[in-house]
Amino acid sequence: MNKIKTTENIFTHFEKFIKLSENLKLELSKRIKPIVFQKGELVLDANNISKKSYFINKGILRTYFIKDGKEISEFFSGIDEWVNSPKSFMQREKDIYYIDAIEKTEAYFITVNDLVYLFDNFPEMERYARLSMGTIFGHFMERITSIRFTTAKEKYTHFQKTYSNIYHRIPLGMVASYLGITQETLSRIRAVK
Amino acid sequence: MNKIKTTENIFTHFEKFIKLSENLKLELSKRIKPIVFQKGELVLDANNISKKSYFINKGILRTYFIKDGKEISEFFSGIDEWVNSPKSFMQREKDIYYIDAIEKTEAYFITVNDLVYLFDNFPEMERYARLSMGTIFGHFMERITSIRFTTAKEKYTHFQKTYSNIYHRIPLGMVASYLGITQETLSRIRAVK
DNA sequence: GTAATTATTTGATTTAGGTCAAAAGTTCTG
DNA sequence: CAGAACTTTTGACCTAAATCAAATAATTAC
Numbered sequence: 001m002n003k004i005k006t007t008e009n010i011f012t013h014f015e016k017f018i019k020l021s022e023n024l025k026l027e028l029s030k031r032i033k034p035i036v037f038q039k040g041e042l043v044l045d046a047n048n049i050s051k052k053s054y055f056i057n058k059g060i061l062r063t064y065f066i067k068d069g070k071e072i073s074e075f076f077s078g079i080d081e082w083v084n085s086p087k088s089f090m091q092r093e094k095d096i097y098y099i100d101a102i103e104k105t106e107a108y109f110i111t112v113n114d115l116v117y118l119f120d121n122f123p124e125m126e127r128y129a130r131l132s133m134g135t136i137f138g139h140f141m142e143r144i145t146s147i148r149f150t151t152a153k154e155k156y157t158h159f160q161k162t163y164s165n166i167y168h169r170i171p172l173g174m175v176a177s178y179l180g181i182t183q184e185t186l187s188r189i190r191a192v193k
Numbered sequence: 194m195n196k197i198k199t200t201e202n203i204f205t206h207f208e209k210f211i212k213l214s215e216n217l218k219l220e221l222s223k224r225i226k227p228i229v230f231q232k233g234e235l236v237l238d239a240n241n242i243s244k245k246s247y248f249i250n251k252g253i254l255r256t257y258f259i260k261d262g263k264e265i266s267e268f269f270s271g272i273d274e275w276v277n278s279p280k281s282f283m284q285r286e287k288d289i290y291y292i293d294a295i296e297k298t299e300a301y302f303i304t305v306n307d308l309v310y311l312f313d314n315f316p317e318m319e320r321y322a323r324l325s326m327g328t329i330f331g332h333f334m335e336r337i338t339s340i341r342f343t344t345a346k347e348k349y350t351h352f353q354k355t356y357s358n359i360y361h362r363i364p365l366g367m368v369a370s371y372l373g374i375t376q377e378t379l380s381r382i383r384a385v386k
Numbered sequence: 387g388t389a390a391t392t393a394t395t396t397g398a399t400t401t402a403g404g405t406c407a408a409a410a411g412t413t414c415t416g
Numbered sequence: 417c418a419g420a421a422c423t424t425t426t427g428a429c430c431t432a433a434a435t436c437a438a439a440t441a442a443t444t445a446c
Contacts, residue, residue: 067342072338072341072342074334074337074338086327086330086331086334087330087331087334090327119320119323123316123319126316126319126320126322126323127312127319129319129323130312130319130322130323130326133323133326133327133330134279134283134326136330137279137280137326137329137330137333138279138280140330140333140334140337141267141279141280141333143337144267144333144336144337144340145265145267147337147340147341147373148265148340148372148373149260149265149373151432151433152432152433171393171394172393172394173392173393173394179341180340180341180342181433181434182433182434182435183393183394183395184394184395184396184433184434184435185432185433185434186394187394187395187396188395188396188433191395191396344402344403345402345403364423364424365423365424366423366424374403374404375403375404375405376423376424376425377403377404377405377424377425377426378402378403378404379424380424380425380426381403381425381426383424384425384426
């Protein structure tokens with residue numbers, strides 16, 4: 001009962017974009033495996049190539065990089081989202097991103113090799129990837145706008161909207177670096193209310 | 194001789210990502226048409242749905258939106274790049290983006306209907322879309338980093354790098370709004386040298 | 387359960403870049 | 417080619433947020 005759910009969530013996610021044949025479901029099931037990360041655990045070290053993509057069932061993962069010795073959060077990922085180091089994962093080369101668990105996280109994963117197999121044999125998987133990337137695209141554009149033209153206060157409000165279900169579970173310092181403001185400023189913003 | 198080149202450029206572009214069969218080349222050729230925009234001409238009005246995607250052969254297009262009565266540049270596109278209003282084009286709904294020509298621009302275009310036909314009949318087109326979006330992804334992430342943590346000067350330097358072949362052809366005011374700084378600040382930055 | 391970390395808040399001061407205003411340059415257009 | 421209409425530059429002043437510094441508060445570990 002307290003065990004990880006079946007592949008139900010992940011299939012539902014795919015079916016937002018494509019119809020899953022029984023055969024594809026079977027091939028997916030063979031390649032998707034559960035995994036659990038404890039709070040604070042490192043999911044990906046930037047010194048390694050990202051070879052797995054994680055689909056979150058519960059918990060929060062954070063993607064970040066190091067600048068001037070400080071951790072800068074790039075994004076946070078919650079339930080029903082895929083997480084990997086995008087460039088590293090697709091080009092099979094190192095990139096700057098680390099991934100860790102902000103809280104205990106239950107996920108599935110698929111390896112890049114298995115994913116490539118599915119792309120090669122199921123054209124609908126290519127479509128899934130194209131369409132799902134499209135939605136992320138929109139978020140990126142919105143974020144760029146939000147960063148460029150708003151006060152620190154507005155940035156924080158936008159963040160709360162974007163991450164409405166998880167924002168209160170993310171430590172202040174991480175949020176500040178995500179927004180590109182100092183944590184002192186963020187602390188003051190939150191104090192005003 | 195002074196006429197628009199053949200579909201050569203566009204085929205070369207596709208072949209960076211996939212192998213083009215003779216049949217696909219034929220089907221593409223049937224659906225790709227040339228078009229020319231004069232300097233200052235509006236390519237897309239945000240009151241309309243974006244139904245064509247333009248592949249630039251020569252010239253520069255600008256994608257922008259209006260905020261508080263002012264035009265804010267979202268990106269600039271030069272040779273060998275596709276231009277459309279992404280969300281509008283794929284979801285077939287209105288979005289906030291206008292597109293205009295910064296200089297006289299020669300392009301090809303394909304309609305969203307034709308593109309959908311190709312996606313439905315040529316799985317390699319899905320792959321092309323997935324892979325080419327992947328590269329744009331990387332640029333977006335870099336841009337987000339660049340906007341968040343750099344001084345106005347560094348933002349401008351990054352802009353020059355990103356748009357190394359066209360940056361000097363874009364009016365200062367448009368660059369400033371792209372970078373999220375005022376044009377006075379940009380003017381002063383450029384003056385220092 | 388208390389010491390030791392780590393995270394957050396508060397205060398004082400500084401500064402990069404914004405705002406407002408006007409002058410100087412450029413480029414369209416009839 | 418002259419006047420209108422933009423575009424870019426320059427100057428004076430102001431403000432939001434950064435920086436530096438230290439005090440609290442909250443977790444974590446033994």
